[in-house]
Amino acid sequence: MVIVNTCGFIDAAKEESIAAILAAVDFAHERGARVAAVGCLVERYRDELAAELPEVDLWCGLDATPLLAALREAGSGEEGAEGHGAAVPPPRRLRPVASYLKISDGCDRRCAYCAIPLIKGDYETVAAAEILRGARAALAAGAKELVLVGQDTSRWAQPGWGGLERLLAELKALEPAPFWLRLLYLQPDGIDEALLEALSRHSVPYVDVPLQHASGAVLRRMKRRGDGALHLDLLARVRAALPGVAVRSTFIAGFPGETDEDFDELLAFVREAGLAVAGVFPYDAQEGTPAATLPGQVPAALAFARAAQLGEAVDDVAAGFWRALVGRSLDVLIERGAKAGGVAVGRCALQAPDIDGRTLVRGAVVRRGQVVGAVASGSVGYDVEADAGRRNP
Ligand code: SF4
Known part of the structure; x- marks a missing residue:
């Protein structure tokens, strides 16, 4: 089952949600999967959406009960379906940062x-x-x-x-x-x-x-x-x-x-x-x-x-x-690690995940989830460049 979590806040979000549902329908139906559309847009416009998009298998607003029931049903249906579950590799799980x-x-x-x-x-x-x-x-x-x-x-x-x-x-x-x-x-x-x-x-x-x-x-x-x-x-x-x-x-x-x-x-x-x-x-x-x-x-x-x-x-x-951060020491939480000679990507504490810029760190061999000390050496728009290791007093 492909689940599309929708937003109904402003028109741009509604359009993006509908585009995502349509893309999910194409993707899922080619593979014999079902599509569930959930979330705020569905909560607000369920009847209109259901009339316009009959290809969607399940509409579920903010109460997740129907989705959970469908997932349970799909899960129990897989038990004993020889080879079916095993054919799908488990998703690669990254440690959450x-x-x-x-x-x-x-x-x-x-x-x-x-x-x-x-x-x-x-x-x-x-x-x-x-x-x-x-x-x-x-x-x-x-x-x-x-x-x-x-x-x-x-x-x-x-x-x-x-x-x-x-x-x-x-x-x-x-x-x-x-x-x-x-x-x-x-x-x-x-x-x-x-x-x-x-x-x-x-x-x-x-x-x-x-x-x-x-x-x-x-x-x-x-x-x-x-x-x-x-x-x-x-x-x-x-x-x-x-x-x-x-x-x-x-x-x-x-x-x-x-x-x-x-x-x-x-x-x-x-x-x-x-x-x-x-x-x-x-x-x-x-x-x-x-x-x-x-x-x-x-x-x-x-x-x-x-x-x-x-x-x-x-x-x-x-x-x-x-x-103005250039020259300042920063702790950087690494989201994409780097090997020797590479550039790690993370955020300093002044940057929130998903919505703000990034801090690019040179000179560190680091893994995702580590925090490294670095000194800001430049900025490009909302992104910060930093060199690992050197700490100003
Ligand atoms: S969520 Fe509440 S505080 Fe925020 S814009 Fe809407 S009504 Fe105003």
Whole structure:
């Protein structure tokens, strides 16, 4: 069975999901396999998808029960099917370097543009015991980094047990140490002094804070708080608590009602904010969200042009952040090892897995999962080049 995990967040993700389903159908049916499409897109558009794509054998939204039942059935069907199971070589398993732990799901915030609450529903925490169990299992399997995720991680708390500060402390005390701990998707108004203190003690110096815009008027229409001045104040507090921190953010260009002045405010903010990396998205109206029917919809071509301009500004500013690392000592977690004379590929603590740049290390004979000391010797965009072994004092 080929399983396609889909996303239904924005149109580009929906199109990519459907393309992946179609590719899976071709691939699987040539080989006599079945196709299951699962996840958020299916949760939201199951009936329409099932009508349009009858070639898919199983549709399964966020409740995995039908998928698990089908897998059990397929597994039991293989028992005794002579030679069939043995003909498929087991997949090559790489030791996990970084492991994601979901600490919450859903969101109560209702930003005007966002379909996630429509898909995922209200905010729910994962219990501390379950998170710790997942962390122990990941570390036992060889993970050297735990990445905590959820739509709104900063508000995690378990009544009678404690909040994020305790969770971070308990996770960081797990064995085998050392490993990196990273937290993604901290909403700006959830970052207080207690959390910054906990991050400074337990996590890598990395803060992922979706700011979305800098114009107070646009943020109000988005049903979000803050403005450029408050964002800068937050970034100053983050940098005071976590010296050298890499700040990642996301922005939307072309939100309904965004004027040239609003966009200029956003551009000016990005040039001042010193971000290490940011995702920039042209506004993409999602059916069922309040923003889709707001007056003042920005023409798509203008939203794309603004997003491109903002993306260039982010690239420029971020290049300065990574260039400034040259000469500094870095620990690099290796994701692809190297033999003598080769170049190993990994990440320093300022780079999150899957979404950020890489650090290329010369002069090290290393294996995947090892951490090597290196000194940054250059940067190319969001990637860092480093030489192993030499350590500055
Ligand atoms: S906080 Fe994030 S997930 Fe929640 S509604 Fe806003 S954009 Fe969507």
